Amino acid sequence: MACRLEKTVVMVGMMGAGKSAIGRALAERLGVPFLDSDAEIERAAAMSISEIFARDGESFFRRRETEVIRRLLEGAPCVLSTGGGAFLSERNRRLIAERGVSVWLDADLDLLWARVRNKDTRPLLRTDNPRETLATLQDQRVPSYAEATLRVMAEEGLSIEAMTQRVLEAIRAHEGVFTCPA
Ligand SMILES: Nc1ncnc2c1ncn2[C@@H]1O[C@H](COP(=O)(O)OP(=O)(O)OP(=O)(O)O)[C@@H](O)[C@H]1O
Numbered sequence: 171m172a173c174r175l176e177k178t179v180v181m182v183g184m185m186g187a188g189k190s191a192i193g194r195a196l197a198e199r200l201g202v203p204f205l206d207s208d209a210e211i212e213r214a215a216a217m218s219i220s221e222i223f224a225r226d227g228e229s230f231f232r233r234r235e236t237e238v239i240r241r242l243l244e245g246a247p248c249v250l251s252t253g254g255g256a257f258l259s260e261r262n263r264r265l266i267a268e269r270g271v272s273v274w275l276d277a278d279l280d281l282l283w284a285r286v287r288n289k290d291t292r293p294l295l296r297t298d299n300p301r302e303t304l305a306t307l308q309d310q311r312v313p314s315y316a317e318a319t320l321r322v323m324a325e326e327g328l329s330i331e332a333m334t335q336r337v338l339e340a341i342r343a344h345e346g347v348f349t350c351p352a
């Protein structure tokens with residue numbers, strides 16, 4: 171009999187850290203559903219995140235984000251990838267700690283920038299110097315991300331499969347995430 175996932179694995183970290191890509195691969199490995207709070211917000215609003223930011227503003231988006239995270243955590247244990255700003259809110263951190271185990275996907279600025287630079291889907295990076303903005307956001311956010319239960323470091327050249335394996339090892343080593351038959 172296989173081990174059972176007891177808590178939702180919640181991926182947190184900067185834009186480009188791989189929360190969505192690794193979260194999806196991890197869910198597949200574990201045979202549990204994959205949920206992504208950004209995708210759920212877009213689906214519920216029938217708008218892209220950029221459109222929501224432009225029409226309703228960031229604070230509206232953040233309220234929706236908290237609602238969606240609360241709702242998604244109520245379901246059976248799964249893998250939940252959050253948006254890059256979700257773990258900054260103390261309320262969200264508390265909700266996540268109640269039902270899940272948080273995993274901070276950490277990565278250095280060069281790697282994050284390489285991954286986000288060619289995509290314009292992230293409204294917070296639509297500035298005159300997006301690399302600098304990314305650096306500032308990272309500096310501001312690291313203290314919040316550091317409150318995650320687990321931290322897994324990404325590295326250039328590490329494939330999605332290899333990074334997923336690292337996350338799997340980290341959650342397996344953490345008490346209470348799985349129950350396994352004796
Ligand atoms: N280990 C990896 N190896 C190669 N490419 C990766 C890896 N992890 C992520 N990527 C790629 O980097 C890009 C950004 O990853 P992803 O969308 O998962 O980031 P995110 O953390 O979900 O960002 P956001 O907070 O903006 O949603 C994607 O194109 C993804 O396929």
Ligand SMILES: O=C(O)C1=C[C@@H](O)[C@@H](O)[C@H](O)C1
Binds near residue numbers: 291
């Ligand atoms: O880092 C952030 O604050 C964000 C990251 C994305 O995942 C989206 O949630 C949105 O673009 C905001």
Ligand SMILES: [Mg+2]
Binds near residue numbers: 189190191208
């Ligand atoms: Mg994502």
